[in-house]
Amino acid sequence: MILILLYTFLISGILIIFCIDKKKDFLIRFFSLLVSSLVLIVSTLLLLFFKTNTLSNQQNCFVCFNLHVLNFSTNFGLDSLSLLFLVLSSLLIFLCLIFIWNEINYKNYAISLLLIELFLLLIFSSLDLFIFYIFFEAILIPMFLIIGFWGSRNRKVRAVFLFFFYTLCGSLLFLVGIFYLYILVGSCSIEYIRVFCFSLIEQQILWIAFFLSFASKIPMFPFHVWLPEAHVEAPTVGSVLLAGILLKLGVYGFLKYSLVLFPYASLFYSPAVYTFSIIGIIYASFCAIRQTDLKRIIAYSSISHMNLIVLGIFSFNLLGLQGSIFQSLSHGFVSGGMFFLIGIIYARYHTRFLFYYGGLAQTMPLFSCFFLIFTMANIALPGTSSFSGEFLLLLGIYKTNFLSGILSSTGVIFCGAYSLWLCNKILFTNLKIFYTFKFLDIDLREGFILLPLFILIIILGFVPKFIFSLTNFTCLDILFELNQI
Numbered sequence: 001m002i003l004i005l006l007y008t009f010l011i012s013g014i015l016i017i018f019c020i021d022k023k024k025d026f027l028i029r030f031f032s033l034l035v036s037s038l039v040l041i042v043s044t045l046l047l048l049f050f051k052t053n054t055l056s057n058q059q060n061c062f063v064c065f066n067l068h069v070l071n072f073s074t075n076f077g078l079d080s081l082s083l084l085f086l087v088l089s090s091l092l093i094f095l096c097l098i099f100i101w102n103e104i105n106y107k108n109y110a111i112s113l114l115l116i117e118l119f120l121l122l123i124f125s126s127l128d129l130f131i132f133y134i135f136f137e138a139i140l141i142p143m144f145l146i147i148g149f150w151g152s153r154n155r156k157v158r159a160v161f162l163f164f165f166y167t168l169c170g171s172l173l174f175l176v177g178i179f180y181l182y183i184l185v186g187s188c189s190i191e192y193i194r195v196f197c198f199s200l201i202e203q204q205i206l207w208i209a210f211f212l213s214f215a216s217k218i219p220m221f222p223f224h225v226w227l228p229e230a231h232v233e234a235p236t237v238g239s240v241l242l243a244g245i246l247l248k249l250g251v252y253g254f255l256k257y258s259l260v261l262f263p264y265a266s267l268f269y270s271p272a273v274y275t276f277s278i279i280g281i282i283y284a285s286f287c288a289i290r291q292t293d294l295k296r297i298i299a300y301s302s303i304s305h306m307n308l309i310v311l312g313i314f315s316f317n318l319l320g321l322q323g324s325i326f327q328s329l330s331h332g333f334v335s336g337g338m339f340f341l342i343g344i345i346y347a348r349y350h351t352r353f354l355f356y357y358g359g360l361a362q363t364m365p366l367f368s369c370f371f372l373i374f375t376m377a378n379i380a381l382p383g384t385s386s387f388s389g390e391f392l393l394l395l396g397i398y399k400t401n402f403l404s405g406i407l408s409s410t411g412v413i414f415c416g417a418y419s420l421w422l423c424n425k426i427l428f429t430n431l432k433i434f435y436t437f438k439f440l441d442i443d444l445r446e447g448f449i450l451l452p453l454f455i456l457i458i459i460l461g462f463v464p465k466f467i468f469s470l471t472n473f474t475c476l477d478i479l480f481e482l483n484q485i
């Protein structure tokens with residue numbers, strides 16, 4: 001019933017905002033924030049009262065259509081993994097709606113953001129592979145509009161088509177694999193597919209079909225080309241959603257489907273995954289060091305962190321799996337905060353060119369404090385959520401393969417190098433008054449956006465046990481499937 005309530009909130013909110021006249025700005029803003037806040041509150045309450053001592057999905061609902069022209073049924077439900085990503089999504093969408101409060105096209109932005117939230121809710125709650133695929137791809141439409149219509153430069157056309165091409169074409173084999181599963185099993189329900197016994201060849205072929213789709217979303221090397229372009233050309237909320245939520249769809253797919261449905265193939269292809277991930281970590285780190293666009297630096301940093309998360313997933317032990325889930329959440333908070341901060345100074349100075357900035361610690365002390373804290377979180381300083389996640393990830397990778405652990409840990413060193421260089425360049429070098437002549441620090445609205453992310457980063461850094469207790473049974477279930485080989 002609670003899932004149906006969430007769907008009702010979002011669908012009715014989108015329809016109400018769509019029907020409101022564009023001139024009634026306050027009503028549009030009020031209803032969009034109301035709907036988003038209700039979803040955030042309900043999903044947070046679900047998280048707090050979630051039963052951690054069971055593997056079964058909770059808040060299940062069954063949807064069935066028995067019409068003359070349509071005979072269709074599907075299941076929805078939430079486990080700990082999907083609920084955590086749902087809370088992350090609802091929080092970032094709510095903060096994005098506050099960030100665009102002064103935008104002229106608020107109505108179009110709000111509809112797109114609430115559509116994304118609805119699609120994410122359906123993705124994370126679906127227990128049917130075909131429904132998952134439909135909304136997994138449908139989320140491209142509002143993101144296409146956000147980047148293609150409200151991007152910052154003419155180059156946004158190239159960026160949005162790269163984004164569309166990589167993510168859509170990477171999923172074509174995924175669709176073929178779903179059709180094959182339906183023919184073979186007779187159902188797309190994940191509960192039926194899990195108990196079906198696939199041959200080794202079938203597992204290997206189907207795993208590749210799933211892998212191409214999820215690897216393009218993360219994105220892994222060499223499917224990463226679209227991400228820096230999309231980040232640079234997207235508006236701030238587009239970058240926040242890309243880094244904070246959409247990249248996690250690939251992680252969710254690997255954990256929820258690839259490892260559980262095709263355990264033999266996951267082990268068989270793990271050396272290739274390790275190779276691509278290590279190359280991605282080192283290559284993205286070197287690329288980040290030589291960038292001059294603020295968004296590109298954070299974009300390449302995201303690629304490096306996400307490839308490290310993939311290594312943790314394919315370490316096939318409890319430490320790596322727990323670390324990958326925890327670091328996915330932490331990366332959503334940290335990278336989302338970094339892109340919000342870049343959006344704040346871009347709104348003031350209308351440039352992201354690094355060498356135009358300097359000495360902001362003298363003129364924007366609150367901004368500088370937040371930027372320093374989020375930078376420290378990005379390099380996994382002890383006491384922040386990223387430290388707990390990366391520490392577990394590296395332990396899990398070392399436990400499986402010592403050499404891979406050594407090579408992947410270089411990404412942490414490189415991340416410290418370019419993050420501290422970026423922070424020093426913006427905050428502590430000579431003040432460039434000629435370029436940054438408007439001295440306007442963070443206002444109340446911007447502080448309200450950054451403060452929840454800061455609080456979550458610190459709380460999860462000191463008390464990570466809550467997340468680990470939630471995801472423990474999910475990780476053990478994945479390991480149980482892998483140990484059946």
